[in-house]
Amino acid sequence: MQLMVKARRYDHVLRVAELARAIAAANHLDADRAYLAGILHDIARDLPDSELLRLAPPEVPIDSAHPLALHGRAARTLLERWGYRDEVVLRAVEDHTTGPRSHCPVSACVYVADVSEPGRGVNEDIRELAMVDLEGALAQAISSKVHYLQARGIPVHPRTLSAYRALQARGALPCGDA
Ligand SMILES: [Fe+2]
Numbered sequence: 308m309q310l311m312v313k314a315r316r317y318d319h320v321l322r323v324a325e326l327a328r329a330i331a332a333a334n335h336l337d338a339d340r341a342y343l344a345g346i347l348h349d350i351a352r353d354l355p356d357s358e359l360l361r362l363a364p365p366e367v368p369i370d371s372a373h374p375l376a377l378h379g380r381a382a383r384t385l386l387e388r389w390g391y392r393d394e395v396v397l398r399a400v401e402d403h404t405t406g407p408r409s410h411c412p413v414s415a416c417v418y419v420a421d422v423s424e425p426g427r428g429v430n431e432d433i434r435e436l437a438m439v440d441l442e443g444a445l446a447q448a449i450s451s452k453v454h455y456l457q458a459r460g461i462p463v464h465p466r467t468l469s470a471y472r473a474l475q476a477r478g479a480l481p482c483g484d485a
């Protein structure tokens with residue numbers, strides 16, 4: 308793992324893994340799997356676009372336009388090739404770029420940890436909220452991403468939109484927009 312990413316990225320990866328584990332433990336979830344998924348989440352982040360497109364063939368136009376966003380799905384493909392079969396970990400790795408599917412709390416831990424790890428210097432509020440209210444922290448993380456992109460006219464990935472709408476359907480976000 309350490310060999311696959313740049314040194315600075317590896318520091319980020321360790322912070323994400325540790326934070327994902329702490330968030331999982333605070334919410335009575337599987338802390339070991341959250342840590343493992345955190346360690347593995349960015350293994351494809353430093354691959355060239357051509358490799359990302361090969362490992363994660365585009366499913367929607369935005370995938371071809373922004374191959375970097377494929378690094379979650381590409382990482383899953385690599386892990387499967389290496390023999391990983393734990394669907395909870397695979398899903399958390401795959402979905403860390405576009406947002407967790409419903410009823411995947413370990414994915415939520417990794418997603419929230421990735422956007423709020425201390426090295427980013429932002430989202431301290433999300434990090435603190437995640438310790439007591441994971442769903443609320445996820446809602447805040449996903450909605451700020453969606454609103455940020457929409458305000459700039461940048462298309463939102465369909466998987467991110469469905470994560471957003473699922474949070475609305477569960478009452479974690481107000482309905483009516485996006
Ligand atoms: Fe990533």
Ligand SMILES: [Fe+2]
Pocket residue numbers: 319323348349421
């Ligand atoms: Fe990351």
